[in-house]
Amino acid sequence: MRKLTELIFNNTYSELPSHFGTRITPQPLDNPSLVSVNPMICDLLELDPAEANTPYFADIFTGNDDLSGFEPIAMKYTGHQFGQYNPDLGDGRGLLMGEVLTSAGKKWDIHLKGSGQTPYSRMGDGRAVLRSSIREYLASAAMKGLGIQTTHALAVLVSDTPVYREKAEQGATLIRVAESHLRFGHFEYLFYTQRHEDLKLLADYLIKHHFSDLRDHPSPYAVMFQRIVDLTAVLIADWQAVGFAHGVMNTDNMSVLGLTFDYGPYGFLDDYQPGFICNHSDYTGRYAFNQQPSIALWNLSALGYALTPLLDKAEIDTALHSYQTRLQQEYSIRMRNKLGIMERHEEDSALFSQMFDLLATQAVDYTLFFRILSTIPASQLSGSHPLFSEIIRDMAPLQIWLNAYAKRLTLEQQSDESRLALMRLHNPKFILRNYLAQTAIEQAEKGDYSMIDDLLTVLARPYDEHPAFEHFAAKPPEWGKTLEISCSS
Incomplete structure (x- = not known):
């Protein structure tokens, strides 16, 4: 394990042309302190978790000090938001700080969210608040x-x-780690600005x-696109x-590596609702749970x-046609x-269809x-x-299905x-329900971060029992099913 000052950087993105982003330093936050650190992600970076408890760690990642090796860049991209192309996108509250190279040669982006204004902030303050930072922190662990x-x-x-949203809140920073932060929108930016040579360079x-x-x-480019299609599928x-709904499947929130990206108004299903809309700002249900497969294909078509400039129509169509299969x-x-x-048997389709009908009609x-x-052992399914x-409200339809099963x-x-x-x-006991995240946030806003770390424990191994945290696996309260989460979160 290494100290912060011993991390090795290999900042490849900074070697790309200047219009791929803007070099800018984080704007400092006042009196920063640690809320929580995920030791599993420390392991990915080969970073000693004890480093997170030092004042230097807090200062480095809140713009109050420098770390040799960082070359902060606000990345420029564009994208389709709710189906409409927006040319004015980019890292509006984030910075790619640098790329850590591990002893095994693995490259990891270090990215800040909440680091202040950039040229792409679009009148925003470039900040993140504690609640949204905790939501993304827990979601990525989940x-x-x-x-x-x-x-x-x-x-x-x-x-x-x-930081001012609907009310004054505490400014926070999330330290995001990813193999890459390249989005569908990076390629859209270069295409729509007719920088075709740079499009090839990025590919x-x-x-x-x-x-x-x-x-x-x-x-290579045809197979590259096919791989992105496969990873997305x-x-x-x-x-x-x-049962996960992302909530904002804009093309600028889609990773070319098939990573779940930019957690905002996401939600895991409580009661089974095929048309579940987790984003309170999604007035038309474009990104409802049951729309995600088709929206992903729409986004892949936009990327194609x-x-x-790199592929012919037949190559694009072949890859897109393979998505559904x-x-x-x-x-x-x-x-x-x-x-x-x-x-596999012929009656399987009917069994699954009947199961989903049961889940939906009985909520x-x-x-x-x-x-x-x-x-439940097979011998007890009829009991x-x-x-x-x-x-389940009505046990009779359930028993009919259990008998068929x-x-x-x-x-x-x-x-x-x-x-x-x-x-x-394959069936987790623990998921990050919205009410659990909200409860952890409310406690954290009062200075108690213990529930965040407790949730990290169960979310790291959600298929295990965790007797000490049985309450996290309970049926959610009714109020917990109706929380309104929007993009502003």
Whole structure:
């Protein structure tokens, strides 16, 4: 493990042309202090977690001191927001501070959110508040624990600097860590400004640093786009299977590496609602839970259009046409694992359809349904289940489905013990429900950060039991299901 001053930097993005971003230093926050540090992300960077408890750490990441190796850049990109192209985007409250190189040669971006105004702030203050920083910090930990590709968050820092939203709040900084912060919008920016040579340069950069096996491929850009399509399909399958709604799937929030990016008004499903809208600002439901697969394809089409100087139409169409098939394949694997069904039979489609109808009409808690199901041996599926009675209003439709499920399981070759073990590996007991994040935020705003660290513990291993934190796995209170989260969060 290294100290901060021992980190090795390899700032490749800063070597790109100047119009790829603007060099700018963070604007200091007053009297900064640590809220929480994630030791698992320290491990990624080979950073000693004890460093986070030093005043130097807080000063470095809040603009009050310098670290040799940092070359802060506000990245320039554009993108489609709610379907409309916006040319005025970029890191408006963030900075790419530098790229840490580990002993194994792995490159990690260090990125600040809440570092002050940049040329892309669009009249904003460039700041982040404590509540939104905590939400992203916990969400990235939750996704990592669930095995879903994501950006990470090393730590949250808070300050005495007031930041004004609906009311005065504490200014904060989130230290984000990712393999790359390249977005669909980076390519859109270069395409729409007709910088086609730079578009090729950025594609070459992506291939060199992240798809290096394509460097000698006879059609590297076509395969690059195909890989982005595949990574996106896998990501969306993961989201849909676990019940995650992103809330702001603009193209500037889409990663070319298939990472969950820019956590804002996200939400995990409580009661199963196919049309669940987690973003209170999404008035039309464009980014509703059940719209995410089609919106991802829309975004990929926008990226494909931006890559037309490098690809012909047939190459773009081939990749886009493969998206739905790959998504369905990946989603099917995940849902079969959730039900412990390994073999394929004709009646499976009807079984899944009936299950989703049951979940929707009965407003069943999505996570608890599958976790409870993961504890019931096949021989007991026809009996009474008090745990189910706590989350389902009418037990009669459930029992009809359970009988069909039990009959389907007789066609499986695996043992019942193996089925249940498999299901518990794919049905988390703990998810980051909105009310849990909100409760942790309210405590943190009073200076108590203990719930944040408790949540980190269970979110790191959400498939385990964690008896000391059983209350985090309980059915949410009614008020917790109706929290309004918007982009301003």
